[in-house]
Each structure stands twice: as structure tokens, then as C-alpha cells.
Amino acid sequence: MPVTARRCLLNETRCQTCSLSSLCLPLALEVQDMEQFDAIIRRRAPLKKGEALFRQGSPFTSVFAVRSGSLKQVTTEGSGDDQLTNFYLPSELVGLDGIDEERYPGTVVALETTTVCEIPFDRLDALSESLPELRGQLYRSMSKEMRDDRRMMRLLSRKTADQRLATFFTGLSDRFRRRGYSPYSFRLSMSRADIGNYLGLAVETVSRILGRFQSQGLVAVSGREVNILDLQALTELAEEEGAH
């Protein structure tokens, strides 16, 4: 590979030129610190749709920051009974739940062509010793994931099917907005079955409620294209009191 091409490739992966730097792990770092961080991350070949980043039970070595595309995390217990525990969008960290047992607790699969930055955890931990901001950011990322998990528990144990879907759409909308995309118009990278599995609903229910939302003028859905027509109403529905 010619030197120029190589340099170009490397440049692409540099945190300082990355459009996600304001959301991603090194967000709090000064320029020179970011260079140190930059030096430990590894480029990965893009994953094609359906390819696994890692599989459940394989040894934990790295966390990954999503650079583009999206992924899902699936945990299998016994035979055939899968639980989809998370979707990951650009700038989000994948694999933190594997630290404790030193193996990944679920398989993470690309939902579309996806690129990630690999961050070897021992290097990251070592670097977090000398960079308090990095350490803090890591603590915050994990803490946030715990908070999000608790929200999900609330959703699964208290919300109706309609509220779950509304929460799902407003959540996605918000995540797109933060990343600089339209919060009103986006494409779902996951199937209806994935959505249902994630929300604890049957596919049929997801489909039906999507239809209902459509006829109520809340969203316009065509296949995986989504247009949010009444974000306000959707938000209210999502937050609605325990309906009793």
C-alpha cells in the first residue's frame, strides 16, 4: 500500500478529525491527550450487515466505539430464546458489560454496513490512569448505560405496548437529533422482529400499533422509512401515567 494512501486511511480514523468527537469517549480530552488516546485505538474492517462484531462467551479484550452504521446486542440463553438487549448508534460504546466476567455476555451484530473503532481495554485502563478526564468519561458512560437500563426496565414492567413503541420512536428521534440528523425523518436499520424482541412485544403487535399510529397521524411509516408527524403527541404518549 502506498504511503499516501496509508496516511489517508489513518487520517480518517483520527479522533481529532472525527465528526463524533464531541459525543464519543475522548470528548473531554485536550489535543495532546487525544493523541495519546488516538494511538491506542485500532481500525477494523467495516462489518457487513449481519456480521458479528463478537460472539457471546468469547473472551473480552476490547470495547468498541461505533463510528458509522448500527448494531444490536443479542443474548441467548438455553436454546433459541434470544433477548435483544440493546441497539448501538454512532459514538456509543459497545462491550462494557463484558469487563466483569472477562467475556462478552452477548453477541453483537451489525444491522447494516458498520464501522467501529476498537479500543483494547487494557490499554484504555492504563491510559485512564494518567488521563483523569478519560477515566471520568468512562465512568460516566457506564453510569449512563446503567441509567438507560433502568429506564428500559420501567418500560418493560409498566408501559403498555403503545407507550413502548412511542418511547422507542421518541428515543430514536432524540438520538438522531443529538448526532446531527433529522429527528423527524430516518430509516430504521432493524426489522420489526428486532423491535418487538427489544420491546418485549410480538412482531404482530408492533405491526398493528405502527398501523394505528399511522392512522392517528402520529407517524408515516413505509417499510423502514419513518416520518414523525407529531413528536409532541408521541412524547406525551410515551410519558403517560401508568394507565389505571
Next chain:
Amino acid sequence: MPVTARRCLLNETRCQTCSLSSLCLPLALEVQDMEQFDAIIRRRAPLKKGEALFRQGSPFTSVFAVRSGSLKQVTTEGSGDDQLTNFYLPSELVGLDGIDEERYPGTVVALETTTVCEIPFDRLDALSESLPELRGQLYRSMSKEMRDDRRMMRLLSRKTADQRLATFFTGLSDRFRRRGYSPYSFRLSMSRADIGNYLGLAVETVSRILGRFQSQGLVAVSGREVNILDLQALTELAEEEGAH
């Protein structure tokens, strides 16, 4: 307070003499490192049953290690719609989910007389810079909590009421065993309503299924006293395939 009494009180709180040291945060520390850690923790007056350790929304300052007793974490959204997201037993860390937003995302309440060690987070973070084992243990604790949360999501979205209760009992049994108590005979510090809220079930359902377990010879329950008669069967029930 006379010096001797004071010294005695301090001794009680020392990690090196604490019976939980093999489970708690400083578990990986050498003697001299443990002393440093010991120096940052603060004694708290015991909480009485029903007292709050901290309230939802109050500023995050510390994490807490449970020393004796037990607590529940409750998150309120809107009015009256509470979600119980966690029970905490001795050696477990409370409050880690508050790091990110710098406020506690839920109220934590003692279920019985409870003592905790307060660990100011800024001191802990600073100390984790020079003590890699402490840092690692903190990462592992958070990672474990994320894994437990994912298990809870699976429980809430896939398991039947029977399986939820069976999982709850086997989980408690296991936690007691690890702490050196009998895994077969223990006292519930939480009400049926708490259990139901936590597991996403109505109180009536909890009560009914407990009755059924009793008549099936799986457990003997009398008020809050529990005797597990057939842990094997309970475990199988808890892990059972997605019943369809």
C-alpha cells in the same frame, strides 16, 4: 466522646477487619493500599427501616457500600408511578448510576435497620488513579451491574410470573450463600408489594404463586420467613425455556 470509644468505633469501620472485605470494593487491595482506601470512607449513622439514604434528584456526591441490612432503589416518574429497580444486600455498591448526571436517579430506602459506608466519589476517583486494582474493581462492579440489568430485562420481557418468582428466590438464595448465610432459609426484608413491583407483577399474583409453590413443595413460606425446600426444581423452573 472518650478516645477509647472513638477508637473502637473507628475499628469497627475498618475495611481490614470487615467481614465483607472479600466481596466489597477493596477486595483486590494489598494491606497498605487498603489503608489508603479506608481513610476516605465515612461512617454513617445506621438507617432505620423506611429511612432514605438519598432521594431521587439530589446531587450525587458519594457511592455507598452496604455493610449490614438491605435497601431498595425506587424511581418515580410523573406522579405515583414508582418502579423498584433494585434491592441491595451487604457488600453491594449503591449509587453508581448517579455518576453521569451528577444526581441520583432514584430514591434509596432502607428495608430494615441498615448501615452503610459512604465513599465520596471524587476521593474514590482520585484514589483509583494510583490504585489500579481499585480502579479495576470499580469497572468490574459497574460492568456486573450492567450484566445484572440485562438479565432483569430478559426476566421482564420473556419470563412468566412463575419463572420470575423462581428466579427471584434462587437469586436471593445465591446472594445469601455468597455472603455466608444459609441459601435455604432466610427472611425477606421486602414486602410482597416490593417484590411485585420489582418483578413487574401485581401483589395478588405474587401471593398466589407463592401459595402454589408452597403446595408444590418447592418452598415453605410463612410471612416473610422463607425455607427453600427444592432449590433444584426452583432453579430449573427459573431457567426454563421460553414456554411456547
Next chain:
DNA sequence: CGGCTTCTTGATCTCGATCAATCAGCGTGG
């Protein structure tokens, strides 16, 4: 075009919520 998978729509059934008493503890004060 056929042979996939994914999505939608309809009909029925079921688990657990909800509503409604009743009962058991348990501290309080007469």
C-alpha cells in the same frame, strides 16, 4: 418470474391485572 424473508391483517385464547372481600399481624391506647 419463482422462491425467499419480512410485514400486515384477522380470529381466538390465555395469563396475569384488576376489582372486591376477607383475613392476619401488630402496635396503640383505653
Next chain:
DNA sequence: CCACGCTGATTGATCGAGATCAAGAAGCCG
């Protein structure tokens, strides 16, 4: 010591949201 009230636990009867079963319809790609 017992009656009173209060909270928590149990038990019974009914109901409904959403799962499941069963076809079709619509993409999608060779």
C-alpha cells in the same frame, strides 16, 4: 388484657391487552 384501626397478605371472580395461530401481501434478490 382486649377492642380498635391500620397496613399487609391472601383468596375469589371477572376482564382485557397482547400472545398466538393462521393466512395473505409485499418486498427483494437470484
